[in-house]
Amino acid sequence: MPQTTRTNDDWFQFRRILTDERSRGIVIQVLVVLAIVAFIAFITRNTLINLERSGLTTGFGFLADPAFFDINQPLIEYNSQSSFARALLVGLLNTLLVSILGIIGATILGFIAGVLRLSKNWLISRLVTAYVEFTRNVPVLLQILFWWALLTGLPKVRDSVSIADTAFLNNRGLRVPGPITEPGFMWVLIALAIGIAAAVVIARWARKRQDLTGQTFPSGLTGLGLIVAFPVLVHLALGQPLDWEIPERTRFNFRGGINITPELIALWLALTTYTGAFISEIVRAGILSVSRGQSEAAFALGLRPNLTMRKIILPQALRVIIPPLTSQYLNLTKNSSLAIVIGFQDLVSIGGSILNQSGHSLEIVAIWMAIYLSLSLATSAYMNWYNKRIALVER
């Protein structure tokens, strides 16, 4: 027990800091911040000292050095004389390519599977259940290896499966004709742009008219016609300025056209089916979250099942579906880095080569993390915007 009144007062003050909920909260927060900052400072210092000790330099200047290695099928101009930075860009584009293709594929597959699983047809719903349970319970790495093994087990080059002598399938991928554009082709692209713009205008007009008069207009079909038919007509009118380069057989491989490598296909299939299974569950949960009364009311008003699903159920289900869907998109993007096991040259694979050639491991790892973080944040930002847009306006 404190002896004098003065120290008693001090003691009381000190105790008050700990007993008072608000000041205790501040003390704890200050301690936590202190600990975190100390930890980060320790790690940074430790790293810098060790780097200096082992004679390693840090900095991103090395990215301008030539890479000296080749990359299979870069999406942009690249050769072994290009810089490390450009090699990384090639890797990033490959990551984006497979992620976007995967997101599109997984979304379509997931929505179809999610709806089908609720089907009244016993066989269909059980088949979908089997697909979902199987794919989402097997590690995606194994699935990537499985598809790759399957694709490299396709016929060898000399026994390629020919599809109408224009496309060829073998264990080195699917080789399809590549487009060759001639000068007039620009007009076809302009026609396409006009078609898209017109379709958007018509859709808006039709919507407004329906809001005002209740009359419907087949804006979807009209739009499709404008987007597809108009450019095709312009293409024909200009004497077909778009030509196709048919792959031709050479001694070892095919030459010309575009080769879609088995690595890309395997990765895409694995990511699509794996993430699609998760998305189908999210979609199913979303649909089930919409009360039965909604569809019954729609049927009572005479709407057909198809229209009920599109206009009544899905819009309401979407607000349940979108937030978990976002994390699936993020997962898919990050899972694409498993490409490294089959040699698809994504960001991680090419970054790994650079790491090895240059020895700048810290910088490469920092770049990897920064890029994946940016991709994830960008995806989240877009999905949050979309989520807000489709959210129910409550009155």
Next chain:
Amino acid sequence: MKIKALSGIAAVASVLAISGVTAPAHAATLDDVRAAGELKCGINTGLPGFAFTDDKGNWTGFDVAYCRALAGAVLGDPNKVKWVNLTGKNRFPALTSGEIDVLSRNTTWTLSRDVDLGFTFVGVNYYDGQGFIGRTALGAKSLKELDGASICIQTGTTTQLNLADFFRVNGISYEPVPIETNEEARKAYEAERCDAYTTDASGLAATRSTFPDPKAHMIFPEIISKEPLGPLVRQGDDEWADVARWTLNALINAEEFGITAANVEELAKGTDNPEINRMLGSEGSLGEMLGLSKDWAVHAIKAEGNYSEIFERYLGKNTSLALDRGLNALWSDGGILYAPPMR
């Protein structure tokens, strides 16, 4: 106000952190190894002949033998080694960080690795070069006929760079199929994902020997690069580098003087050859100079024998690799293996 307080705390905290903590030191590796009572040696994850497990599950092979000799020289017991299996990608960080004391993993000695990555190569224990293997059925006799072919390659190796250089200089196009590990790259080649597969010529012979039908595959005559493979240590610890370097030199000199695992104990008692006496410690004080025991070289040689014994056991005529000594013969036998004198 709040932000000011927080940044104040941050400043105090970082000062505390900076004054209080130091990083682990790597300076005296020799002392560290002695204190730990074991040598931490980085080896391949598996490459026939160079680093593989025997039927009892022990690591063995050409690269493994060097570390056993080094453990013998330093600790007097070749079995006091902790094996750390490393891929082409994580081998360098493992050495930099001090996870291993020496890297003996068929690593090519290049200027940038020596200088920029901060390592010291202690010598060359195998003079290699990059070669190619392809199916005999292709009918190609030379690499220059491989225009348009798909080539499997392990990523992150000097072979990746040599390949790009060679095909660019010769104006030949190819499809690179880069794969993370040697094992997977080999499988891809076997599945005919690629027409050819490239790696160090010694590794090719090793790989071919594991195919079900080795005769269906041919090794191309062109060797497109110099690949001097050897053990390496961290830069900045010259005493340890000396120990590692002279252990390797001792194995090579032992072959020259006819010292083998079988006769080393006998010769260590003293001979009429002063060079042998100095090396094995019955004369002079070479061991002390290195900071090792007098009989360090005896233990090093006793581990797996001299260079020739090690070579023949793991890579030579009677192994599945059946490699010629070639460049790796002693200078006196027409090769370029030449260890400085031990005096």
